[in-house]
Amino acid sequence: MEGFKKEEIRKGPWKAEEDEVLIKHVKKYGPRDWSSIRSKGLLQRTGKSCRLRWVNKLRPNLKHGCKFSAEEERVVIDLQAEFGNKWARIATYLPGRTDNDVKNFWSSRQKRLARILQTSGTPSSSNSKPEKNKNEVPVFQDVPTLEAPVFSSSMEEESSYFDNPEQIRMMPLPSLVKTELPDGGYANLSQYEPLSTIPFPQIPQLQPDLLLSPESQELLARLDDPYFLSVLGTADTPELGGAAQFSLGPPLFDPVLSSGCVNSAADVANHVTPDTLFDEFPSDMFDLIEPLPSPSDW
DNA sequence: AATATCCGCAACCGCCGGAGG
DNA sequence: GCCTCCGGCGGTTGCGGATAT
Structure with a gap:
C-alpha cells in the first residue's frame, strides 16, 4: 500500500478490494478508529467515508435489495x-x-x-x-x-x-x-x-x-x-x-x-x-x- | 427501437456536538 | 475558554436501471 499520498483522497464507488481492507480492519479493531485506516495507509478513503461504507453496506445483517415491508x-x-x-x-x-x-x-x-x-x-x-x-x-x-x-x-x-x-x-x-x-x-x-x-x-x-x-x-x-x-x-x-x-x-x-x-x-x-x-x-x-x-x- | 422520465440507491457534503489537549 | 480532531447525522446529489411514451 505504499505510494499513497496522504493528500490523495479517493471518492466514488467502492471497489471489492477496498471493502476487503475495510472489513479486515473492522474485524481486527472493531468499528472504530476510522481515521486510522487512512493514516495507516490502508485506504485512500477518509474516515467518514469508511464509516459510512461500513454502516450502510458492509455491516452484518443488513437487508440488501429488498423493499420495505x-x-x-x-x-x-x-x-x-x-x-x-x-x-x-x-x-x-x-x-x-x-x-x-x-x-x-x-x-x-x-x-x-x-x-x-x-x-x-x-x-x-x-x-x-x-x-x-x-x-x-x-x-x-x-x-x-x-x-x-x-x-x-x-x-x-x-x-x-x-x-x-x-x-x-x-x-x-x-x-x-x-x-x-x-x-x-x-x-x-x-x-x-x-x-x-x-x-x-x-x-x-x-x-x-x-x-x-x-x-x-x-x-x-x-x-x-x-x-x-x-x-x-x-x-x-x-x-x-x-x-x-x-x-x-x-x-x-x-x-x-x-x-x-x-x-x-x-x-x-x-x-x-x-x-x-x-x-x-x-x-x-x-x-x-x-x-x-x-x-x-x- | 429510441428517447424521456422516474426511481432507488450509494456516496458526498456540511453542520454539529463531544472529547482531548 | 479555545482550538482541533473525530464521529454521527441529515440533506443533497449523481448515477444507473426500470419504466413509460
Missing part, C-alpha cells in the same frame, strides 16, 4: 410523525435497515406523494391516466405516540464481535428486540405496542353527481367487503367521511413481510403492502383525498 413502512410513517426526520433514531426500530435506507425510503415516498397531490389537485386530474401514480401511498396523520425501544442505538459493538467471521455473521443487531406474539411468533418491533389506529386520509362525503370511473365505483363498493377491510384494517366508523380510521395493527403485521426479505413475486402476491394496495386505486380515487398539511403543520 408493509410493517416497516408503517413504522417509518409512525416514527417520522413522532420524531421528525431523525432517521438514525427511526432506523434503530428497523432491524437490518440503516438511517440511509430510511431516509431514501422517505424521500422517495415524499416525491411520490408530492406528485400525487399535484396531479389530484388539478381539475383535469380525473381524466389523467394512472401513470406512475399507481404506486402512490397514503399519508397518515395524527399517528399515535410510540415508545422508544430500550437498547443502545450505537452501532459500535465490543470488538469481541469481530474475533472471527462467524461471530460477525451472527452479530445481533442492536435494534433487534424480539417479543413473543400471542400467536407464538415473534415481533422485532416489540416496543411498538398495539399500533392502535392510524387515521386514514380523509375522504369527503361523496357528492351524488360526482362521476367516478367504474373502477372507482367498484373499489368503493369493496369498502363494504369485510375481507377488503380486513386487509386495510378495521374501520372504526361505518362511514368513510371525516375521521375514518383503520387499524393497521395485526392484520397488516405479517411475519413473512416483517421479518425478512420478500423478493419473489410469489411472496408478494399473497401479501398486501401499502404500495400494492394502492396499486388497485384508480387515479381518480385520489381526487377524493384532501390535500395534506405540510409536516410543519403537524
